[in-house]
Amino acid sequence: MVDRNPVAGGPGGGPGTLEPAPGGERDWLRFRDDPAPDEPAVTLDAFLDQSNAGSVRLEAGDDVRRLGPVLDRLRLVEVDFPRFRDGRGFSSARVLREMGYTGEIKATGDVLVDLIYFMRRCGFDSFAPNVPFNREDVNAAMSRYPYVYQPAADDAVPIWKLRHPDLANG
Amino acid sequence: MYRYDKYDQAMVDARVEEFRDQARRRIEGHLTDDQFKPLRLKNGLYLQLHAYMLRVAIPYGTFDSRQMRKLAHIARTYDRGYGHFTTRQNIQYNWIKLEEAADLLGELATVEMHAIQTSGESVRNISADQYAGAAADEIIDPRPWCEMIRQMTTFMPEFSYLPRKFKIAVIASKVDRAALRWHDFALRIVKNDAGEIGFEVYAGGGMGRTPFIAFKIRDFLPTDQIFSYLQAVLRVWNRNARRDNIHKQRMKILVHELGEEEFARQVEEEFQHFLTLATDFPQAEYDRIAAYFAPPPFEQGLSDEIDRSDPEFALWVDRQTVAHKAPGYAIANISLKPIGGIPGDISADQMDLVADLAERYSFDEIRATHAQNLVLPHVRKQDLYAVWQALTEAGLADVNLDLVTDIIACPGLDYCSLANARSIPLAQKIAERFADRQRQQDLGELKIKISGCINACGHHHAGNIGILGVDKKGSESYQLLLGGSGDEETSQAKITGPGFDENGIVDAIERTVERYRAIREPGERFIDTYRRVGMDQFKEAIYG
Structure with a gap:
């Protein structure tokens, strides 16, 4: 069974930090405490072609499973959301975590603050939205729901497990 | 029927507060309508020609008198004194003010109701056989699985922005009263040769501008693997569907374009993967939910005789009642199709009357049907006359189930x-x-x-x-x-x-x-x- 990457309680878990991006032009929301990779992310095809890159940028239509054999070279995967209604990136992130990837997954593009809670649950741990979030909205979005109904790529315990604490894991 | 525990209640309450905040941001101008639209749609709130329309979920069409009275109260307080039952066993209100919508949702939450995922690109309200738990021809009551699927599909992180809407139906008999194969994903509960209960699974149906009838994707799925299977279907669709044309994004289009065989192959591959993640709900959770759907305490030794001396009543009985699994009981259909009326419409006073009848004569249960009628599922045959008299007085005793005027x-x-x-x-x-x-x-x-x-x-x-x-x-x-x-x-x-x-x-x-x-x-x-x-x-x- 694939180890699930912790989200809320994991490395750099907590409430996340809003910090200036390296370029300084907008804020990132980051839930990790390792140093942010600063090399530019390359396209999936380019990444698979060259052996020295450590960051890759996935477009919405890219098949994330192609990264399976090369996960150990990766430090950052950027997943682009061309429109917030395009939900393919949610699957990309969760599949990455299911494959055992523990590096950074960053949501970029049209990312709305109302979506970051679900994104966190799918394994995203940093956010570089087109329009910066404000702290208050982030806190509200992240603390809104007291429970979850189903397991995802985080450590959150689904309600059914809380209802049956006597059951073995799984 | 199912009752919320503290977890279910906390989730619905949180949703109300989230919506209250979003509506406030819209009213204060912090959100444009474009930004607000997908948020309100996840709460069943549409902007229609004259006003906002709110669609309230009635999961698998089952509700009780307390909930019906609340729906009547909402009709009087927030609408113009009536509501409209829909083809997904839901109820809609047509004259809602944005400023009042959060309060309305708050009132619904007090009777364990909500409008979560009744619109938008999400898994919608699960629909089911309206006679579930009462029908003489069912293998087993399908509603415990419906409720479990409701919980599985509420606020799914990975599938919070699906390509389009996704509709599920569940039945447990050969006769299909739920338009099963017109759904994106449909389950018919069956028994295999070993006597085990499982699901016959259909996928890729839907109406809209490009209609397709769902194909059978699996003959037999063990019930304890349903969440894995459902996630596999959703992931294959979420990953592969077009995103460039909203009219071509339903799953039926993908099934058609990939072909049934290739779609099924991809689902199977993803299904095997999900099984390894061990995300399925345990038998103990099914048992917990199923306990809420234990048959009501039907009286034993009741007569099946009905006094048919009143010819008007006899006509109603012949057309509007259906065989019940318990001797001495009948399923009674209430027509919401009076001649010259609006199909599916019901006034607040009529809602209260139906609530009273359900409480007194039907073990406090009401059903909404996809044909926009109501059902009292468990009526003693000896009470049918009293029920009919009350319905007649309220203008609810039309005799037209499945006839030309039941439109x-x-x-x-x-x-x-x-x-x-x-x-x-x-x-x-x-x-x-x-x-x-x-x-x-x-x-x-x-x-x-x-x-x-x-x-x-x-x-x-x-x-x-x-x-x-x-x-x-x-x-x-x-x-x-x-x-x-x-x-x-x-x-x-x-x-x-x-x-x-x-x-x-x-x-x-x-x-x-x-x-x-x-x-x-x-x-x-x-x-x-x-x-x-x-x-x-x-x-x-x-x-x-």
Whole structure:
């Protein structure tokens, strides 16, 4: 069974930090405490072609499973959301975590603050939205729901497990 | 029936507060309507022609008197004194103010109701056989699985922005009363040779502008693997569906483009993967939920005799009641299709009356049907007369279940911002034309379904007689379709030919119906005759 990457309680878990991006032009929301990779992310095809890159940028239509054999070279995967209604990136992130990837997954593009809670649950741990979030909205979005109904790529315990604490894991 | 525990209640309460905050941000101008739209849609709030419309979920169509009274209260307080039951076993209110919507949702939460995922690109309210738990022909009550699937699919992180809506139905009998194969994903509970319960699984159905009937993707799925399987289906769709054209993003289009075999192969591959993640809900959780659906304490030794000395009552019994699994009990259907009325509409006072009857005579249970009627599922046969008298007084005792005046109609151009034509006035005209009771009875089962645009909310593709409203050079025009069905022999209706205006379509229906009467063989329903003789006979009658 694939180890699930912790989200809320994991490395750099907590409430996340809003910090200036390296370029300084907008804020990132980051839930990790390792140093942010600063090399530019390359396209999936380019990444698979060259052996020295450590960051890759996935477009919405890219098949994330192609990264399976090369996960150990990766430090950052950027997943682009061309429109917030395009939900393919949610699957990309969760599949990455299911494959055992523990590096950074960053949501970029049209990312709305109302979506970051679900994104966190799918394994995203940093956010570089087109329009910066404000702290208050982030806190509200992240603390809104007291429970979850189903397991995802985080450590959150689904309600059914809380209802049956006597059951073995799984 | 199911009751929330502290977890369910906390989730619904949190949703109300989230929406309250979003509505405030919209009202204060921090969100544009474009930004607000997807947020309100996840809460069932549409902006229609005249006002906001709110769709309230009635999971698998089951609710009780306390909830019905709250729905009546909401109709009086937040709407204009009535509500509208829909083809997904939900209820809609047509005159909602944005400023009051959060309070309304708050009131719903006090009776364990919500509007979560009743619209938007998400897994919608699960629909089910309206006779579940009462039908004489079911293998087992399907509702515990419906409730479990409701919980599995509420706030799914990975599938929070699906390509389009996703509709699920569950039944547990051979006879299909839920239009199973017109759904994106559908389960029929079956028993295998070893006597184990499992799901026969269908995928890729749907109406809309490009109708498809779901194909059987799996003969037998063990019930304890349903969450893995459902996630596999959703992931294959979420990953592969087009995102460039909203009209081509439903799962049925992907199934069609990939082909059933390739779609099934990908689902199977993903399913095997999900099984390794061990995300399925345990048997103990099924057992917990199923306990809420234990059969009510039916009285033993009741007589099956019904005093039929009142001929009006006898007519109602013959048409509106259905065999119950418990001796001495009947399933009673309440028509929301009075001649000249609006299909599916019900006043607040009528809601209260139905609530009273449910409490007193039906173990406090009510069902909403996809045909926009209501059901009292567990009535003692000896109480039927009292029930009928009360319904008669409230204007709810029409005798037309599955008959020509039991018409499904979408809200149409009277309310809906998508519609091309009015549906309600047409439904009223057809009902008035065929109002004669003897004529209706003589015509027998005949399902007319009207949609005011190609989105097909009025299920015209599944109508024995379907009507599609279109905009023809700025005026309303209606196309006539024949031969559709949502039952276990699912079929898609076909267009007869050129369309009609509002009066012309009523005449064309009459010519169709009269041709059926002329050529039917003994015992044949309209759909049987159509299937035997085909379209040409009817075309000739319609167009001469």
